Amino acid sequence: MIYLDHHASTPLAAAAARAMDDARDAAWANPSSVHAAGRRARALLEDARRAIAAAVCVDAADLVLTSGGTESVNLAVLGLGARAQHVISSDIEHPALGEAVARLEQAGARVTRLRVPGGAAPSVDALAAALTDETALVALQWVNHETGSLLPIADYAALCRARGVPLVVDASQALGKLPIDLRALGADAVAFAASKIGGPHGAGALYVARAVSLPPLLAGGGQERGRRPGTPDVRAAVGFGAAAAVLADRLADMPRLAVLRDRLEAALVARGAVVNGNDAGSERVATATHVAFDGLRGEVLVAALDVEGVCVSSGAACSSGLAAPSPSVLAMYPREPWRAAGALRFSLGPESADADVDAALVALDRVLARLGRGAIEAR
Amino acid sequence: MSLAATPSVGRVVVAMSGGADSSVAAALLHARGVDVVGVTLHLWDAEGAQKVGRCCAPEDRDDARRVCDHLGIPHYVVDERALFRERVVDPFVAAYAAGTTPAPCVHCNQHVKLTRLVALADAFGATHVATGHYARIACDTDGTPRLLRGRDVDKDQSYFLFGAPTDLLARLLFPLGELTKDETRAAGRALAVPNADKPDSQELCFVPDGDVGTFVERAVSARGEEQPPPGRIVDETGAVLGTHAGVHRFTVGQRRGLGLPGGAPPRYVLRVVRNTGDVVVGADDALRAVRLRATGVAWAGARPASPFEGEVRVRHRHTPARALITPTADGFDAQFIEPQRAVTPGQAAVVYRGEEVVAGGFIA
Numbered sequence: 117m118i119y120l121d122h123h124a125s126t127p128l129a130a131a132a133a134r135a136m137d138d139a140r141d142a143a144w145a146n147p148s149s150v151h152a153a154g155r156r157a158r159a160l161l162e163d164a165r166r167a168i169a170a171a172v173c174v175d176a177a178d179l180v181l182t183s184g185g186t187e188s189v190n191l192a193v194l195g196l197g198a199r200a201q202h203v204i205s206s207d208i209e210h211p212a213l214g215e216a217v218a219r220l221e222q223a224g225a226r227v228t229r230l231r232v233p234g235g236a237a238p239s240v241d242a243l244a245a246a247l248t249d250e251t252a253l254v255a256l257q258w259v260n261h262e263t264g265s266l267l268p269i270a271d272y273a274a275l276c277r278a279r280g281v282p283l284v285v286d287a288s289q290a291l292g293k294l295p296i297d298l299r300a301l302g303a304d305a306v307a308f309a310a311s312k313i314g315g316p317h318g319a320g321a322l323y324v325a326r327a328v329s330l331p332p333l334l335a336g337g338g339q340e341r342g343r344r345p346g347t348p349d350v351r352a353a354v355g356f357g358a359a360a361a362v363l364a365d366r367l368a369d370m371p372r373l374a375v376l377r378d379r380l381e382a383a384l385v386a387r388g389a390v391v392n393g394n395d396a397g398s399e400r401v402a403t404a405t406h407v408a409f410d411g412l413r414g415e416v417l418v419a420a421l422d423v424e425g426v427c428v429s430s431g432a433a434c435s436s437g438l439a440a441p442s443p444s445v446l447a448m449y450p451r452e453p454w455r456a457a458g459a460l461r462f463s464l465g466p467e468s469a470d471a472d473v474d475a476a477l478v479a480l481d482r483v484l485a486r487l488g489r490g491a492i493e494a495r
Numbered sequence: 496m497s498l499a500a501t502p503s504v505g506r507v508v509v510a511m512s513g514g515a516d517s518s519v520a521a522a523l524l525h526a527r528g529v530d531v532v533g534v535t536l537h538l539w540d541a542e543g544a545q546k547v548g549r550c551c552a553p554e555d556r557d558d559a560r561r562v563c564d565h566l567g568i569p570h571y572v573v574d575e576r577a578l579f580r581e582r583v584v585d586p587f588v589a590a591y592a593a594g595t596t597p598a599p600c601v602h603c604n605q606h607v608k609l610t611r612l613v614a615l616a617d618a619f620g621a622t623h624v625a626t627g628h629y630a631r632i633a634c635d636t637d638g639t640p641r642l643l644r645g646r647d648v649d650k651d652q653s654y655f656l657f658g659a660p661t662d663l664l665a666r667l668l669f670p671l672g673e674l675t676k677d678e679t680r681a682a683g684r685a686l687a688v689p690n691a692d693k694p695d696s697q698e699l700c701f702v703p704d705g706d707v708g709t710f711v712e713r714a715v716s717a718r719g720e721e722q723p724p725p726g727r728i729v730d731e732t733g734a735v736l737g738t739h740a741g742v743h744r745f746t747v748g749q750r751r752g753l754g755l756p757g758g759a760p761p762r763y764v765l766r767v768v769r770n771t772g773d774v775v776v777g778a779d780d781a782l783r784a785v786r787l788r789a790t791g792v793a794w795a796g797a798r799p800a801s802p803f804e805g806e807v808r809v810r811h812r813h814t815p816a817r818a819l820i821t822p823t824a825d826g827f828d829a830q831f832i833e834p835q836r837a838v839t840p841g842q843a844a845v846v847y848r849g850e851e852v853v854a855g856g857f858i859a
Contacts, residue, residue: 423532
């Protein structure tokens with residue numbers, strides 16, 4: 117099996133798997149308990165929190181541990197955006213943020229969604245122009261989950277700070293792909309997910325700036341300083357911590373992945389693909405290439421490649437098993453719906469080798485040759 | 496029979512609705528060592544209460560996926576909603592609004608299911624497409640594939656499959672063709688297929704409550720078009736017996752829903768007059784036709800030059816009736832030996848010679 121879908125989920129890093137195995141006999145206890153068993157679990161939890169905090173340059177006390185990226189984003193957006201009159205976001209967000217903002221809209225907020233044409237991020241001036249006296253929240257992703265397009269979050273953060281508007285950042289796809297220094301960034305809340313950096317599912321974190329008061333999403337106990345009730349999944353947090361502890365290795369691998377990605381992308385273009393989200397004025401992380409074959413359907417390509425043993429994706433994964441046309445790409449190219457319908461995303465990680473890319477291209481050639489005969493038209 | 500030993504059968508795409516039949520078809524092929532890929536075509540989004548337990552409902556896709564997981568084979572859902580609407584649902588609505596009774600399952604097989612599945616088979620490098628239909632394919636001595644009715648006469652679904660061109664037939668497999676429904680269920684249980692005992696769906700997949708009239712009205716208003724106008728219910732002499740709310744609520748042979756005072760003998764819809772919108776009713780004997788004309792006909796092989804004797808099926812589960820078939824420029828005329836009840840415009844007329852499907856078209 118060739119796995120080139122690291123933006124969906126990363127394989128569990130060896131360090132994370134080991135740490136979770138080691139924690140098994142202690143992590144079951146309730147870390148809020150005062151006794152020895154509870155203390156052992158609490159030590160694991162707090163070690164993990166420190167490791168995650170260190171990886172993003174903040175104090176451990178400023179991190180809320182959650183069940184994943186979606187919860188982290190919801191906690192921040194729904195908490196900081198409650199009763200907001202005006203919210204600024206973008207039209208390429210992951211549903212975790214996009215749908216949370218839509219809830220604010222349903223509750224009466226006016227929402228301005230900045231456009232990201234061809235992957236070209238809105239300028240700071242464009243964000244400044246969208247800010248009004250009523251703007252209560254800016255909520256944006258750092259790195260697009262589909263194309264890898266990069267937004268100048270540090271510049272946005274400086275502007276938001278100057279204007280006194282809270283900024284929530286979904287950094288799920290940024291962690292492990294960009295160096296992150298939250299202290300220098302100055303955002304109000306930043307969301308992370310373990311499963312994008314070699315950690316397990318069921319673990320995430322939300323950085324919350326000291327001055328920010330954030331109500332919990334659920335009613336319950338006072339865990340996580342009253343911001344996230346419920347007994348935490350210590351073992352998942354341990355996995356997250358272990359993956360975070362080796363994050364520097366991941367970051368050090370990015371130049372190699374950029375070269376590998378560029379080679380893959382050039383080969384795809386040579387086979388007739390068009391690259392999405394890399395138009396003039398755009399910037400990307402090293403891990404993804406998002407392409408479209410005009411006249412072919414992404415969902416069919418993904419299935420055909422899977423039959424050949426190559427795991428990639430088209431659009432966003434959906435629980436029904438039905439791939440919807442990539443919403444981010446639809447928003448980036450509203451006049452070219454074929455770019456979303458024919459979408460194919462290859463995303464790389466530290467496990468990706470030259471041989472994986474070669475094998476994927478061999479499989480793709482087989483599939484394309486068949487489709488030339490079978491003629492599945494995009495509609 | 497070992498299919499895997501047949502050199503021509505490689506990878507096989509199995510069309511999986513989530514029902515018992517297609518699930519068992521996949522399981523049977525898999526048990527014979529065939530490299531099976533499960534595909535569910537997503538054709539229609541059920542609405543509201545209709546979502547429960549019908550084809551194309553999310554839980555049916557889940558059932559198909561569960562069966563594939565059980566077998567350890569891949570399963571893909573492919574979106575064909577746009578094509579299904581264009582080739583099946585829109586013509587279905589238009590046909591009812593025009594006072595005929597369409598055959599959507601035939602159109603779906605001809606223009607959506609089989610064609611798309613073969614295209615997907617090409618994409619997946621599969622040699623064949625298998626479905627859970629109760630029908631068979633046999634080859635002539637020269638290797639030309641012929642469509643035959645299923646061994647189980649009660650379940651036979653060859654009526655829905657006519658018109659498949661030879662090159663397509665050559666790539667179809669019907670693993671249930673030799674089985675009865677009971678044998679299918681038994682095979683499913685023996686192979687521990689998770690949904691082997693799931694009840695059959697009885698209604699059209701996109702009208703799961705069976706209320707075609709309301710479905711047509713909703714579809715018409717969704718398109719912003721005028722509803723079929725009200726009209727008169729008349730007898731064979733032209734005498735007006737009552738009124739009706741639109742021809743789409745009537746089909747030949749229908750007895751209920753006429754809104755006429757009761758009494759004997761019971762009255763049935765004999766025909767719908769297209770240009771006046773009159774629904775003509777009469778007694779049961781008037782419902783019997785001695786002939787029909789079929790258009791849009793596909794012949795298995797070359798169109799015969801001269802009339803021949805065959806058996807004609809005029810609706811699903813109708814016992815094929817002996818008739819003299821005369822090929823015409825755009826179809827055939829069938830002269831029944833015994834008059835047939837409720838020969839309904841829009842329905843398919845399928846000609847058999849013994850077990851073989853030799854032609855099929857639509858009743859004019």
